[in-house]
Amino acid sequence: MYLSNNQVQKRYNISRTTIWRWTEKGIMPKPHDIGGLKRWRLDELERWEKKLN
Structure with a gap:
């Protein structure tokens, strides 16, 4: 799934x-x-989120 700028x-x-x-x-x-x-790919953003925690 891909997210737009507004969704991000x-x-x-x-x-x-x-x-x-x-x-x-x-x-x-x-x-x-x-x-x-x-x-933005949702899975890439989710991996990035996990690295932040």
């Missing part, structure tokens, strides 16, 4: 700017380009 914002209660800042700094997983749209 809601999941972590962060702004669009924070998502891209964290992505650029390697803090969170990078999105995949699907038909010109950036999407």
Whole structure:
């Protein structure tokens, strides 16, 4: 399953700017380009969440 920017914002209660800042700094997983749209894989985000705890 893939999540949009808006879904990632809601999941972590962060702004669009924070998502891209964290992505650029390697803090969170990078999105995949699907038909010109950036999407995050839910399983990659869940693995990242586990590393944070």
